[in-house]
Amino acid sequence: MDMSANIPRKMRIAIRINSFVYMQRITCLIICFWFNGNVCSQKPVNRTAIDTVSVKEMVAYFNKGKQPSRPLNYYDAIERVCEANIARLVVSPVLIKNLDMPATNFHAIWENYYSQLVLKKILPIGMSEARAEEVFSMLLKKYGGSREKGVFASWFTGTLNALICPYNLYGEWVSREKTILTVDRGYITSVDPCGIPRGSLHNCGNGVHINDGCWNRDLPEIKCLEKFIRDNYDPVFTFFQKDYSLLLFTDLSGKSYVHILRPEKMGWFDRRVVSELERTINELPVGSFRYLETLDGRIFQGRYLKATYSYRGGWDLRDYIH
Numbered sequence: 001m002d003m004s005a006n007i008p009r010k011m012r013i014a015i016r017i018n019s020f021v022y023m024q025r026i027t028c029l030i031i032c033f034w035f036n037g038n039v040c041s042q043k044p045v046n047r048t049a050i051d052t053v054s055v056k057e058m059v060a061y062f063n064k065g066k067q068p069s070r071p072l073n074y075y076d077a078i079e080r081v082c083e084a085n086i087a088r089l090v091v092s093p094v095l096i097k098n099l100d101m102p103a104t105n106f107h108a109i110w111e112n113y114y115s116q117l118v119l120k121k122i123l124p125i126g127m128s129e130a131r132a133e134e135v136f137s138m139l140l141k142k143y144g145g146s147r148e149k150g151v152f153a154s155w156f157t158g159t160l161n162a163l164i165c166p167y168n169l170y171g172e173w174v175s176r177e178k179t180i181l182t183v184d185r186g187y188i189t190s191v192d193p194c195g196i197p198r199g200s201l202h203n204c205g206n207g208v209h210i211n212d213g214c215w216n217r218d219l220p221e222i223k224c225l226e227k228f229i230r231d232n233y234d235p236v237f238t239f240f241q242k243d244y245s246l247l248l249f250t251d252l253s254g255k256s257y258v259h260i261l262r263p264e265k266m267g268w269f270d271r272r273v274v275s276e277l278e279r280t281i282n283e284l285p286v287g288s289f290r291y292l293e294t295l296d297g298r299i300f301q302g303r304y305l306k307a308t309y310s311y312r313g314g315w316d317l318r319d320y321i322h
Contacts (some may be wrong), residue, residue, distance in 0.1 A: 017282050028239055028251065051298045053172060054261045055249055055259060058302045066171030075295060078110040078117075081162055081191060088162035089181055089295060093117070093153055102215040106135075112181070115188045118150040133192050154186040166295055167311065169321060174292040174300050221289060223306065225281075228288075233280045236273050238311050244274070246305040254287040261304070 052271040060066070067214040070275035075089040093108045107125040111118045119139065124132040136151075180192040225248075245262035258281045260266070260274055292300040304320035 047213040050252060052252070053294065053298050053300045053302070056245070057077055057306075058170075058249070058300075059259065059261065061170040061172065062245070062304060064171075068168055068171055068173055070295075072166065072173070073107045073123075075166075076106065076108045076218070077307055078112065078160070078162055079120075081181070083265055089166055089173075090160045090162045090181075091295070093156040093158075093160065093183075096121075104268045107184055110153075112191070113150070116205075117156060117181075117183050117186050117188055118145075119153055120150040153183070154188050155163055157185050157315060158183060158195055160249050161293075161295075163293055163295055168322060169300070170304065172298075172300055174297070176292060180291045184264040216241070222303070222317050222319045225284075225288075228284065229277070229280050229317075230314045232283060233315065234276055235314070236269075236276055236309075238269065238273075238309075241308060241310045242270065244270075244271060244307045244309070246307050248281070248289065248303040248305055250289040250291065250301050252301075254289075256281055256284045256289050277307075277309075277315070279310075 013212045035226065072089070074092075076092040076094075078088050078090050081088050090110075092106045092108060093110070094108060107123045109120045111120050119136075122132045122136045127135075136147075139145075140147070143151050143154055160183065162179045162181060163173070163175035164177045166175050166177075177193075180190075181188055182190040182192075188216075212252065244260060247259040247261055248256060249259060250256045258278055263270065289303070294300050306320060307319045308316040
């Protein structure tokens with residue numbers, strides 16, 4: 001028997017509307033649960049959770065000419081991560097979990113072998129050849145494998161941040177390209193190439209070429225910044241050429257600022273020149289510059305610039321990275 005026939009028409013419409021609203025709410029709850037609350041609640045991103053190199057640290061690095069706290073041989077090379085045949089560097093999976101053996105200074109070569117994380121070789125860097133051979137033999141005995149094919153890293157579960165061509169930028173190993181490998185008991189379940197998003201100023205000119213084979217075409221933004229400043233800077237008259245060292249800093253919202261590193265003490269004329277430069281850079285569109293990644297997993301939001309100003313020539317900018 002159809003009970004709905006005894007229900008007045010207006011009440012049936014109200015029930016249908018309420019049911020539709022209820023289903024919408026249930027659907028929204030499901031989506032919210034799936035996306036961890038970001039779709040329906042539209043909560044702002046917690047930017048404070050992102051680990052960054054602070055402005056204070058970047059200034060101190062420049063002033064002290066800081067060297068990296070860890071040399072490159074602290075990190076491991078992993079091959080065949082992406083189509084480019086260039087090894088990436090990672091914090092060693094041996095160091096992340098030390099396999100019940102003393103592991104304080106490993107430098108190893110790993111391979112993405114058909115979605116398996118395989119230890120190919122332990123290099124005698126920071127240890128003797130005999131010790132490197134001994135450790136590799138211990139791993140072979142414990143986890144199986146062969147000297148030709150390597151050791152399947154079944155002990156490791158987690159993520160690896162692999163960076164290409166790190167460059168020592170005043171004490172931090174920085175890179176423009178990161179790949180995230182997700183590993184489950186040695187099996188690589190995903191390889192996420194994370195090319196650092198480029199700023200909106202990257203496409204106005206030619207790149208800066210560096211002879212290490214990795215950083216060419218990666219620094220065009222500085223010449224674009226130079227052009228932007230020349231187009232918007234109100235010239236300050238001077239008979240002399242002035243030199244400055246600058247830290248160009250971009251916060252997590254994409255807004256750029258400039259911090260004067262040299263000279264430490266400025267006269268009234270320098271303050272006029274720099275004040276106009278600060279005003280001009282503050283007018284940069286949000287998102288003009290992006291960041292670099294570090295081997296320690298932090299975001300490096302600065303660029304060290306050598307700046308030369310003359311009344312006739314305007315500003316000439318060079319990135320200290322080259």
